[in-house]
Amino acid sequence: MKPSELITQNTTAQIYNIIRTAGEINRMGITRLSGVSKSTISIQINKLISLGLVEEISPENSEQRKLKLKIREGIGQVAGIFLGTTKLKAVIFNLDMSILCEQEYHFENISDPVETNSRIIEILKELCDQYRVRRLWGIGLGFPFPVDFTEGKPDSPPNVPLWHGYPLKELYEKEFSCPVLIENDVNVMALGEGYMGSTRNEADFLFIKAGTGIGAGLIIDGKIYRGAKGCAGDIGHIPIDGSTVLCHCGNKGCLEAVAGGKALTGLAKEKAESGESPFLAQRLKEGCELSARDINDGAIAGDLSCIKLVQDAGKAVGQVAEKLVSFLNPSSIVIGGGLANFGNHYIGAIREAIIRRSLHLATYELRVCFSELKDMSGPMGAGTLILDHIFSSKEFPETLKRI
Ligand SMILES: [Zn+2]
Structure with missing residues (x-):
């Protein structure tokens, strides 16, 4: 490919992507964001319009006279x-x-x-x-x-x-x-989540999926960080201090073995059978196969054993998250997955474990929140x-x- 063709295509792609990510934008906005001259932008926009990729629309507010550009609906x-x-x-x-x-x-x-x-x-x-x-x-x-x-x-x-x-x-x-x-x-x-959820417009954040397994997605400088072989963020087998719980991987004290969904339902069954949790004992008596949802219901109902289960799980996730915060200094930590309905006891324990051992500079503006998009993320x-x-x-x- 000749260099001039390459430049033209790159500029077309750049302008298309500015319109795509902005939703609606006028030509002046594109000039500001692209750093490309007005005449070049005009040529490229005409090209995108003639290809049917982009359309011009009148602004809703009649005081704004400039036409806006947006991605044409239904083309692909x-x-x-x-x-x-x-x-x-x-x-x-x-x-x-x-x-x-x-x-x-x-x-x-x-x-x-x-x-x-x-x-x-x-x-x-x-x-x-x-x-x-x-x-x-x-x-x-x-x-x-x-x-x-x-x-x-x-x-x-x-x-x-x-x-x-x-x-x-x-x-x-x-x-x-x-x-x-x-x-x-x-x-x-x-x-x-970074595109349209709780961390839209954030370039550096962590997404922790807490479900049967526990893993993290690292967004650094607006992109997924995959590491050398694609397994960056595989935090499920990081050991929790002092834990001797046996993990299916053969090691002891892995985060997943302590705070994963399967581990929590196992603990819930123990607490139901021993009568330590009246709420879970009742659910078991009713013939329920206990799940994370029952633990959450118990915590909401004020059952102290269920609250402790949720808090301990949050503390374990927080102990691992704290290491990631010290290492990466993200702006937010988003919690998603099947355990993301655990509520304030869970997120509070995660936050507390992080703050306890991290630098003030890394945590005073750090957000710890649940996924906004939930199963659409x-x-x-x-x-x-x-x-x-x-x-x-x-x-x-x-x-x-x-x-
Ligand atoms: Zn393990």
Whole structure:
């Protein structure tokens, strides 16, 4: 490619992305954000309008006479797919990230990758037919295990070993003839939260997914930090001081073994059987298979054992988060996942454990909060991941061919 063509395409991509992320913006705003001359912007905007990617609209406020630019509705779509251990959330987004459709599906068992992915592909094709999506421009997928991002393959997933090395990226690219990116669940949740949730407009934050397992997504300088091999943020097996609880990995005192969902339901059962928790004992008597939800209900009802369970779990997460705060100095820590409904006892204990041992400078403005997007953070992040990719300077020329 000649350098001049490269410059033009990069500038077009840059201006398109400014409009895409701003929502609506006038030409003066684009000039300010891009640092490109007015005449170049004018040429590039005309190009984007003639391609049908961007449209000019009149401002709602009649006192603002300048026309604004926005992404043209309905020109193309991408899919954001998020698989958990028992459910799938599938969302088709327009290019401006507005939602065309969203559906949730129950999955009994995801241990077989052939069966599970055949069903996901079938679901996505049905959604495309139903909502008249002629062809997807890209697909982002979040899966609940470690993923080699470059290869687009799972790497040694502890709970679903048959998925190891399964060629996910290749499979979806072949089925849908479009770019596909595969990422682990917590990284896409972090991206989604940063795009539209509690940390929008923040460049450096941590997203901790606390559920059956515990993991962290690191957003540094506005981007996912994956580390050398893609497993940065795998905090579930960091040891908790003084704990001797045996973890399934063979070590003792791992965060996941102390404060993961499975560990907490085990403790809840003990406290119900011993009668230490009257609330949980009653739930057990009623025939419930105790879950994190029962612990939360007990804490809300004022059951002291349930409150202590929630606080101890929060303290353990906080002890690990404190090390991350000292190391990375994030502006926020967002808690998501199945235990994110634990409420103030949980988040208070996390905050207290962090503040106890961190520098004042690192914590006096640090926010510790629950995810705003909840179960939409995953699909939203998967959609953002693929949109950022297809409209990056490198991919933009290929993406234009899809119009
Ligand atoms: Zn472990």
